Amino acid sequence: MKIRKIPIGMLQENCYFVSDENGETAVIDPGDEADRLLGLLQSGGMTPRCILLTHGHFDHVGAAAALAERYHCPVYLHEADRALPARLTGGPLPQTRALHEGDELAVGALRFRVLETPGHSAGSVSLLCGDALFSGDTIFAGGSWGRTDFPGGSEPALRISLRRLAALPPQTRVFPGHGPETTIAAERACDPFMMK
Numbered sequence: 001m002k003i004r005k006i007p008i009g010m011l012q013e014n015c016y017f018v019s020d021e022n023g024e025t026a027v028i029d030p031g032d033e034a035d036r037l038l039g040l041l042q043s044g045g046m047t048p049r050c051i052l053l054t055h056g057h058f059d060h061v062g063a064a065a066a067l068a069e070r071y072h073c074p075v076y077l078h079e080a081d082r083a084l085p086a087r088l089t090g091g092p093l094p095q096t097r098a099l100h101e102g103d104e105l106a107v108g109a110l111r112f113r114v115l116e117t118p119g120h121s122a123g124s125v126s127l128l129c130g131d132a133l134f135s136g137d138t139i140f141a142g143g144s145w146g147r148t149d150f151p152g153g154s155e156p157a158l159r160i161s162l163r164r165l166a167a168l169p170p171q172t173r174v175f176p177g178h179g180p181e182t183t184i185a186a187e188r189a190c191d192p193f194m195m196k
Contacts, residue, residue, distance in 0.1 A: 001110060001130055003175065006040065008033045013059040014177055016134060019046055024108025027051045027067060028127065028134050029177060034063035038070060048073050049107045052099075054136025055124040056081030057150075058090030060177060065094035076105070078116070081123030085151055099125050117165065119158020120146035126165065133184075134175045139165060141174070141182035143190035159193045166194035 004017040009032030016028040017040070025046040030037050041048060048071045051064050056077055068075050077096040086092070103114040113128045120137040124146075127134040137146030138161055145162065148155045165174075170185035188194050 001132065003132060004040075004044070005175065005181075006037065008036070009059055009062065011059045012178060014175065014179075015063075016175060017041065017044070017046055018107070018110065018129060018132075018134075020108035020110050022108055023047050024049055024110070026105075026107040026110065026112060026129075029054055029060040029136065030063040030067050031059045032062045034066035037063055037067060041067075041071075047071075050105065051075040052105070052112065052127055052134075053077040053081075053096070054127065054134060054138075054177060055121040056084045056089050056093060057121065057137070058088060060136065061093060062090055068094055078123030078125050080118070081121050081152070083152075084121065084123075088150060099123075115164070117161035119148055119154055119156075119161045121150065122152035122154070122157075124161070126161075128168075128172075131169070131171060132173050132175060133165070133168065135165070135177065137177040138162070139174060139182075139187060139191070140176045140178060141180045141186070143187065143192070145191075145193075146177070162191065162193040166191075 013031040019025040079098040101116040172184040
């Protein structure tokens with residue numbers, strides 16, 4: 001598995017290209033700069049097979065429609081975030097397929113398992129592929145997490161989601177929606193909601 005992180009947009013949201021050895025690629029959270037992302041995909045010899053959205057906020061979904069149109073690939077989003085107001089999504093969302101707890105999505109040789117992790121939004125999900133967790137804004141490095149004061153957010157739900165992620169193997173690598181990579185072990189050591 002090859003993981004490429006591309007910080008994009010004014011909020012420096014992390015878009016990820018996750019590819020197998022043949023270049024079959026899942027694009028996670030393409031939030032902005034569609035032309036740049038398209039150029040990187042082409043120059044890297046990657047073939048997007050799907051677009052996976054960890055939640056529906058504008059800084060994570062802004063370039064999804066353009067990439068889906070160019071590559072004729074499906075866009076996945078938890079159905080609870082289809083109801084987010086346009087001020088949070090940045091406008092109409094692209095046509096999406098629903099993500100649910102326990103879904104497994106194949107992208108070439110890769111397998112992504114969906115974990116429902118609401119709190120930052122009602123439809124927030126984390127995506128587990130091997131020992132890599134793509135957490136969106138559910139968890140950030142350094143004992144931090146996404147805000148819960150937007151419509152659909154819930155601090156009690158986020159606490160439950162963080163405790164759930166704390167149960168993953170400690171060596172699990174965490175690729176958040178903003179900022180640097182971390183691990184479950186590192187977050188257990190500093191995040192009060194993840195401490196046992």
